[in-house]
Structures are given as structure tokens and as C-alpha cells.
Amino acid sequence: MTSAGEKQHYTLALIEKLMENIPHDMNVGLLYDIGCQLERSWRKWGFFEDTILSRFEFAISVFHTYGHQWPCQIIYHPRKRQGFGLSDGEGCERLWSALKPLIAPLWVSGFHQQIFVLNMQVRHLDSKSTTSLGNWLMWRWTDCQTQRELHALGVSEDELRAEWRSQVRHQTKPSPRQLSKKGKQEITKILEMKDLLTARAEAVATLKLQLMTNRIVDLATFNMEITEARARHDKVKETLRRHRVALGVDAQADLNKLKSNKYLRLRMNALTLKTRLRQRKFELERIERSYHQTINGMIYFTSYIYMGS
Incomplete structure (x- = not known):
């Protein structure tokens, strides 16, 4: 490698070599810093056959997961994908971190001395990891036991996975778009919720009337029904309030007359744009930080060349 950054062609070359040396029915779990982009590129450009792609699970x-956007994290985080267990994919990072202190002394060493020192350091790290293997196994075992405590909560795994799939669908849905009829759509939604709120209030009133006229067969069942009815009513009422606040109108406003209001359309589109900018904020911060690091590195390198000359 002669340049910085992730180059997908290196990964593709390694995958091609790997497929030549493993059985044709073996599945592969690939942990990569930009595994999301690699899978997308693979599916878009067809680097390999679909039969090979079906054998791969990307994570x-x-x-590096925490540097990606949240929708990417909930899909490609190895703890949230089946088949990866407690693997984290940071083995190379740990090795490089252990070898990092040798950069300065080996910078002025000869080639053969560099190879010798690196070889001795890797052997030392191998011996050290073997010595601490028992502690590593105990730590993993404790972590596995912690995961098993979920079964003691009385919630089935199928139910948890169903809830997780629902969350993934919600978190990965497309971002809101700016529309010429945004205000009208929001007003229509509020009007529909007002009708729903009226229906919920009528349901609560009907149950109260049954209580007042003494037409209750089972008091316990009645209490459950009226509690659920009130909860549904309060939920719709709170949702309606939030939509009104977002729209910027009070409860006495005639919403039917405001459907074509230009100000409300611009306001709702501005809120949509604000939401999209918030989603990009973290990514923009990473770009700015990377830019400053590049500039600082160039200044340091230039100063080093100047002092050396």
C-alpha cells in the first residue's frame, strides 16, 4: 500500500485468494472497517458471482462501527448480526497497537535489524497472549453467562428478535423529503388524528356511561377496558399535540383554510431539512476532523523535511 485510506481492491484480491483455498460449501463472516460499502459495491458491480456472495456475511x-451512521450500525454491528458471536474484528488493530512503540527506534535502523526486532517482538507477543489465554477464556465465559441472563427475564428470544426487526425497519426508513405539498399533508394528517381522537373519546364516554347505568358484568374486565381506552386516547392526544407544535398552529386555528398556506409549507420543509442536517452532522464532523489531521500531518512532514535538509 502506497497511499492512505481504505482501498477496496485490496480486499477483493484477498477474497479472491481466499475462495481459491476454502471448500465450496463454506460460509464466511467478513469483518471489515467499511464492510457496508464493500457489500454495496459487490451487489452493485457484481465483482464475484452471486453464489459466492450468498456465502458471505458482512459486518x-x-x-470502527461507531464512526458510521446509526442506521449502518444497527445493521452491520457484529453484536447485532447472527453468526459473529463475540468476534470484534480488531485483531490487526491490537497487533499494530502493540508494535507501534517500535516505530521511532526502527526508523533509524537498518533493514535486517528491523526484521529481527519485529520478529522478536511478535514472538514475545505470542508468548504473552498464550500466558494470558486462561484469563481471556474466563472473560469470554463471563460475557456469555451475562448474555444468558436475558432468558431469566421471561421474554422469549423470538419476541426480542421481532422487536429488533421492527426497530431496524423504523431506524432505516428513508429520511423525510421536502415536498411542495408538505404543509397540506401535515394538516391532513392532523385532521385525521382529530377524528381518531374524537372516536377514542367516544369510546371512553361509552364505557363511563355503562358504569353510570350499572350495566357492568365483570368489574375487573371493565377496569382493564377503560384503562386501555384511556391510554389509547391519551396517546393519540399527545401525538396530535406534537404535530400541532411542529406545524406551529394553535388548537383554535381553522386547519382546512390553512392547507394551501405558503408559510406552513416552507416551515414543514425547513423542519425536514433540519432533520436531514442533524443526521449528517456526525459525518460532517468526521470529515472536518480528518481534514485537520491531514493538514497537521502535512505541516509536520514539511517541517521534518526542512529540518532534515
Whole structure:
């Protein structure tokens, strides 16, 4: 490698070599810093046959996952994908971190001395990891036991997975778009919720009337029904309030007359744009931080060349 950054062609070359040396029915779990982009590129450009793609499960290394957007994290985080267990994909990062202190002394060493020192350091790290293997196994075992405590909560795994799939669908849905009829759509939604709120209030009133006229067969069942009815009513009422606040109108406004209001259309589109900018904020911060690091590195390198000359 002669340049910085992730180059997908290196990964593709490694995958091609890997497929030549493993059985044709073996499945592969690939942990990569930009595994999301690699899978997308693979599906879009067809680097390999679909039969090979079907044998791969893509995920992002744990440390690098937190630099990705949240929708990407909930899909490609190895803890949230089946088949990866407690693997984190940071083995190379740990090795490089252990070898990092040798950069300065080996910078001025000869080639053969560099190879010798690196070889001795890797052997030392191998011996050290073997010595601490028992502690590593105990830590993993404790972590597995913690995962098993979920079964003691009385919630089935199928129910948890169903809830998780629902969350993934919600978190990965397309971002809101700016529309010329945004205000009208929001007003229509509020009017529909007003009708729903009226229906919920009528349901609560009907149950109260049964109580007042003494037409209750089972008091316990009645209490459950009226509690659920009130909860549904309060939920719709709170949702309606939030939509009104977002729209910027009070409860006495004639919403039917405001459907074509230009100000409300611009307001709702501005809120949509604000939401999209918030979603991009973290990514923009990463770009700015990377830019500053690049500039600082160039200044340091230039100063080093100047002092050396």
C-alpha cells in the first residue's frame, strides 16, 4: 500500500485468494472497517458471482462501527448480526497497537535489524497472549453467562428478535423529503388524528356511561377496558399535540383554510431539512476532523523535511 485510506481492491484480491483455498460449501463472516460499502459495491458491480456472495456475511469491526451512521450500525454491528458471536474484528488493530512503540527506534535502523526486532517482538507477543489465554477464556465465559441472563427475564428470544426487526425497519426508513405539498399533508394528517381522537373519546364516554347505568358484568374486565381506552386516547392526544407544535398552529386555528398556506409549507420543509442536517452532522464532523489531521500531518512532514535538509 502506497497511499492512505481504505482501498477496496485490496480486499477483493484477498477474497479472491481466499475462495481459491476454502471448500465450496463454506460460509464466511467478513469483518471489515467499511464492510457496508464493500457489500454495496459487490451487489452493485457484481465483482464475484452471486453464489459466492450468498456465502458471505458482512459486518464492521467493532471499533470502527461507531464512526458510521446509526442506521449502518444497527445493521452491520457484529453484536447485532447472527453468526459473529463475540468476534470484534480488531485483531490487526491490537497487533499494530502493540508494535507501534517500535516505530521511532526502527526508523533509524537498518533493514535486517528491523526484521529481527519485529520478529522478536511478535514472538514475545505470542508468548504473552498464550500466558494470558486462561484469563481471556474466563472473560469470554463471563460475557456469555451475562448474555444468558436475558432468558431469566421471561421474554422469549423470538419476541426480542421481532422487536429488533421492527426497530431496524423504523431506524432505516428513508429520511423525510421536502415536498411542495408538505404543509397540506401535515394538516391532513392532523385532521385525521382529530377524528381518531374524537372516536377514542367516544369510546371512553361509552364505557363511563355503562358504569353510570350499572350495566357492568365483570368489574375487573371493565377496569382493564377503560384503562386501555384511556391510554389509547391519551396517546393519540399527545401525538396530535406534537404535530400541532411542529406545524406551529394553535388548537383554535381553522386547519382546512390553512392547507394551501405558503408559510406552513416552507416551515414543514425547513423542519425536514433540519432533520436531514442533524443526521449528517456526525459525518460532517468526521470529515472536518480528518481534514485537520491531514493538514497537521502535512505541516509536520514539511517541517521534518526542512529540518532534515
